[in-house]
Amino acid sequence: MESFTITSKKVLTLVLVIDKAEQKVLLGYKKRGFGAHLWNGFGGKVEPGETTREGALRELEEEAGITVKTEDFKKAGILLFQFENDPVALETHVYKSYEYQGLIRECEEMRPQWFAFADVPYDQMWEDDRIWLPMLLNGQDPFYGRMYFKRKPVEDTKEIETTVTSVVNTSTSTHVNHSTTMTGTSFTTAQPKSGPFAMCDYQLEHSLQGVPREIALDGTIASFEN
Numbered sequence: 001m002e003s004f005t006i007t008s009k010k011v012l013t014l015v016l017v018i019d020k021a022e023q024k025v026l027l028g029y030k031k032r033g034f035g036a037h038l039w040n041g042f043g044g045k046v047e048p049g050e051t052t053r054e055g056a057l058r059e060l061e062e063e064a065g066i067t068v069k070t071e072d073f074k075k076a077g078i079l080l081f082q083f084e085n086d087p088v089a090l091e092t093h094v095y096k097s098y099e100y101q102g103l104i105r106e107c108e109e110m111r112p113q114w115f116a117f118a119d120v121p122y123d124q125m126w127e128d129d130r131i132w133l134p135m136l137l138n139g140q141d142p143f144y145g146r147m148y149f150k151r152k153p154v155e156d157t158k159e160i161e162t163t164v165t166s167v168v169n170t171s172t173s174t175h176v177n178h179s180t181t182m183t184g185t186s187f188t189t190a191q192p193k194s195g196p197f198a199m200c201d202y203q204l205e206h207s208l209q210g211v212p213r214e215i216a217l218d219g220t221i222a223s224f225e226n
């Protein structure tokens with residue numbers, strides 16, 4: 001895992017708006033930039049002087065046209081994304097809300113759309129989403145984790161079928177390691193739709209100590225929110 005050594009991190013946000021009554025989640029189709037052509041929550045880089053919470057709310061407004069009241073805006077977890085031979089990790093602060101105000105609208109970067117929980121297009125999302133998004137939708141947060149990605153060989157970005165294993169993890173506090181303890185069902189998916197990176201390993205834990213504030217470079221939780 002030497003090729004995954006990191007020396008710094010960038011702070012990003014990711015927001016999931018959920019309609020609990022209808023069991024639907026609002027995703028956006030990313031039209032350009034990092035993660036283009038994938039469905040994802042709304043978010044981006046935190047600007048200087050902003051808290052992660054402020055940055056997340058700003059991105060939600062910019063990308064989907066809607067606002068969320070502070071009291072409805074909940075931190076769901078932190079994910080540290082690491083890329084092979086890249087010393088800069090992406091520390092992504094994940095938020096969720098069951099309420100929103102305003103009219104959902106498309107912008108030049110994102111095309112928003114509601115998805116029933118059962119129809120979330122995991123084969124057209126970052127590969128890690130199928131691990132943690134079901135936890136978030138089921139209320140099994142807060143969580144924290146690390147995900148490791150390799151760049152796919154160029155030939156893999158063409159249309160090929162590959163087998164992916166999905167996690168069926170009913171426990172709320174176990175350490176899940178992609179390479180050793182994954183259990184579940186196999187299914188096939190068109191990998192190219194999940195972007196130019198392949199997830200090769202991950203760790204994900206339900207945080208029992210509270211809401212994580214930051215992940216240290218060694219992957220441990222540096223501190224928790226009050």
Ligand SMILES: Nc1[nH]c(=O)nc2c1ncn2[C@H]1C[C@H](O)[C@@H](COP(=O)(O)OP(=O)(O)OP(=O)(O)O)O1
Nearest residue numbers: 012013014032033034035042043044045081126129
């Ligand atoms: N592995 C991953 N899984 C996931 O679900 N979301 C990820 C991800 N890696 C990155 N993201 C999210 C975090 C963030 O919301 C978004 C990247 O945001 P950025 O603002 O960096 O994107 P852009 O390249 O569009 O930047 P700008 O030029 O600032 O608009 O992608």
